[in-house]
Amino acid sequence: MPDPVVVLIEDEPQIRRFLRATLTGQGYRLFEATSGADGLVEVGSRQPDVVIVDLGLPDIDGIEVIRRLREWTDVPVIVLSARGQERDKVTALDAGADDYVSKPFGASELLARIRVALRHTAGASHEADEAAFKLGELQVDLLHRRVFVGEREVHLTPIEYKLLTTLVQHAGKVVTHQQLLREVWGPTHTDQAHYVRVYMAHLRHKLESEPARPRYLLTEPGVGYRLAAE
């Protein structure tokens, strides 16, 4: 497999410099754009495997960049945003972004997000391998609909199982409350965000050894949930 291609749309030169060092050092081929308009052109011409977009661009709003990208491509988009702007993050995710990293972030955090994004692109092309999911002690046998923690089989209700498998499908990626409500309860329940929280608590009590310090089912306050990646 050739080196994965990353397009970075970011106007801050210092952040570009740091990401250039990090990403090229990890074997990615990096193409940079300093504005939203340039970024859209760059994505069109480079056909990248991952796009990284800063939400605060000088010309076009980062969210607008995501919308325009989503008009023609499914390339994974990772958003760079600041803590305290949870609403922007949700808007970006709703607009089609795959994940986000809060500034300031460490290199390892961003690299983990990129790996997850690439894995999902790869996973989409050979669906059949996804019959089982394993993460630490947690095992989900998607074929036989069975869930294990270590050697112990855990019995889940249908909704709990649906919730868990939805997170498994997006493993490592953030999933918003709205997304979960839509996928688990259907489009008519999208204003009942506490359903998700209550069932998530049930799941934690069944799957986590310390539900108040979860290892697998992580909370992203104000945004949604993330099934730990690795």
Added chain:
Amino acid sequence: MSRDLPAWIRTGYAQALAVVTAATAVASLMFPFFELPDLIMAYLLGIVVVAMRHGRGPSLLASVLSVAALDFFFVPPYFTFAVSDVRHLFTFAVMLVVGLVISGLTVRIRRQAEAAREREQRTAALYAMSRDLAQAGAVEDLVAIAARHIAGVFGAEVAVFLPDAAGRLRVSGYPGQLEVEETALELGQWVFEHLQPAGPGTGTSEESRDVCVPLLGHRGPLGVVSIRPERRDAFKTSEPLRQLETFVNQTALALERERLAGEAQDARVRAETERLRNALLTSVSHDLRTPLATITGAASTILENGSRLDDQTRRELLESVREEAERLNRLVQNLLEMTRLESGALQLRKEWHPLEEVIGAALGRLAKRLADRRITTRVPPDLPLVAIDDVLVEQVLVNLLDNAIKYTPVGTPIANMATPTDRGVTVEIADRGPGLPRGEEDRVFEKFYRGQPAGGRGAGLGLAICQGIVKAHGGRIWAQNLPEGGVAFLFTLPLTGAPPAAVPADA
């Protein structure tokens, strides 16, 4: 005097007629035994009675009627108005003059007595108004009280006009039902600008129906009191205007007192704001510079001596760059949070949350720094959902845990607990560190307060932010030293609003 009598009988003139008739009856009884001057006394007595009770007109009538009756009945030739003796004409003249003088004097005494009573009433009313004004605080209350009292005393519609920022008068207090007419406001504006009263009895705008008196403070006019008496001639004499001015001056004093108190309060707030700003500048410049100095120093050391440093030293320097940058980030985060709280720009996005999840998120955020601590978390499984802004409450938990990490020795345990109460949920974070200095349990929530052992490690904003967020949720936060050592920070989250829609169970 019975109230059943027809109205005309109850008028002073009918009474005068009745009194003279009575005097004539008395005189006719006296006539066989007394001299003419004695009969005159009976009539004079009658005139005094009429003057005392009914004033100038009726007593005048009584005087004339008395002379006529005396002439008709008791001066020969009897039962005619003819006079045989010229001396009697002189008697009549003197009687008439005496009658008029008596009635004049009596009327004046009566008027003075009435005026004295009225003054007394107004003094009492003035006192009552001052007392009410002294108890009121806000300008609107003062204006309403003054308007109510003045209206009661002067039997008038009262409006109080106060200037807006541009110096245009606006109606501020108006107990009556009627709309304030534009002309009243115009007259008020004139009075406000010329600092003298206008309206009937003032020498200016006599034709107006309203009397306007300026509210004069020591540094210029504060407004205008405009009154519209029920009777148009109420301000014919100078007395009512003087009285009105007394009331208005009293009101002006109260308004001025209130204004000065407000200005003093503003000055205090400004001084406090200034003090906080200075504290913030001092704190921020120090707290920003310390990590920046470390970062700059470490980075330049690596840049300039990179080849001569061993791997471990380089690694240590890079570690401290990262740690200090994280510290800087926390500081900036706190400053932003504080600014949002103080500017009132904070909007709660409340949703129903299980607290366990929020606690879990906070512990997750601090996972690296909590690695060498024993954390116990107790959240009862039946704890109700709470309506909170999870991002903000997570911040409260992170700040409290961060403090516990900063101010207690490495390796000591930290406990989180959530317990239901009858009105909400209480969350407690307890450490086993040195505790707070006695008496400082409340001060720790003040802005820029810093704990001693770790002084200089933060801006002293964390707990102030916690307090702001908890208060915004309608809860309370406090600290208490624990008998077994250490300190517990507790906050409540009240159960507010309708509980969430029940979550449908699935099999």
